[in-house]
Amino acid sequence: AQRVTQPEKLLSVFKGAPVELKCNYSYSGSPELFWYVQYSRQRLQLLLRHISRESIKGFTADLNKGETSFHLKKPFAQEEDSAMYYCALHTGTASKLTFGTGTRLQVTL
Amino acid sequence: EPEVTQTPSHQVTQMGQEVILRCVPISNHLYFYWYRQILGQKVEFLVSFYNNEISEKSEIFDDQFSVERPDGSNFTLKIRSTKLEDSAMYFCASSQLAGGTDTQYFGPGTRLTVL
Numbered sequence: 001a002q003r004v005t006q007p008e009k010l011l012s013v014f015k016g017a018p019v020e021l022k023c024n025y026s027y028s029g030s031p032e033l034f035w036y037v038q039y040s041r042q043r044l045q046l047l048l049r050h051i052s053r054e055s056i057k058g059f060t061a062d063l064n065k066g067e068t069s070f071h072l073k074k075p076f077a078q079e080e081d082s083a084m085y086y087c088a089l090h091t092g093t094a095s096k097l098t099f100g101t102g103t104r105l106q107v108t109l
Numbered sequence: 110e111p112e113v114t115q116t117p118s119h120q121v122t123q124m125g126q127e128v129i130l131r132c133v134p135i136s137n138h139l140y141f142y143w144y145r146q147i148l149g150q151k152v153e154f155l156v157s158f159y160n161n162e163i164s165e166k167s168e169i170f171d172d173q174f175s176v177e178r179p180d181g182s183n184f185t186l187k188i189r190s191t192k193l194e195d196s197a198m199y200f201c202a203s204s205q206l207a208g209g210t211d212t213q214y215f216g217p218g219t220r221l222t223v224l
Contacts, residue, residue, distance in 0.1 A: 086151075095142070
């Protein structure tokens with residue numbers, strides 16, 4: 001069965017510091033990975049997906065099939081990045097997304 | 110920009126009562142989903158719906174749950190006889206194409222509290 005692991009519940013960094021939110025997955029086939037973000041009192045929204053290979057709001061994520069990871073990175077954290085971040089996995093023909101437990105990113109001055 | 114909407118934002122009910130959670134997906138979307146998140150836990154898939162039928166459901170989605178698209182715009186989740194453990198945030202989502210090939214857009218959620 002597929003599983004997504006986000007080992008950190010809370011990640012606290014200073015403004016301007018680099019950020020790395022970890023995500024590992026288990027799935028034997030070809031995965032599609034997503035990062036969703038939830039700002040305070042807002043809905044879940046897609047941040048980025050691995051097939052797009054794009055950078056959104058300065059965030060990037062590379063799928064590493066060897067390490068089964070899809071870590072989210074940003075070189076310089078901003079206060080407005082403070083939010084809950086969820087890694088999600090879509091597999092095969094199934095329509096569902098499997099989410100990790102989420103990591104709260106707290107950016108402080 | 111079109112958004113998924115959900116009503117009510119908060120529903121309080123007594124154990125054993127039936128509840129209906131409502132969602133209005135984005136208008137040109139064809140795939141609809143319900144997820145739930147129990148406080149402090151992960152977002153969990155419940156069910157997906159396409160072409161007026163369930164395309165996939167999880168183990169959580171037992172006989173107490175049902176979904177319906179009663180008209181061209183609403184998508185509802187019914188819990189027939191609520192239990193304490195049904196207390197959670199329920200999210201509706203929709204996508205234009207099947208989930209992995211297209212983005213799922215989420216609603217703001219309905220917080221269900223079962224007393």
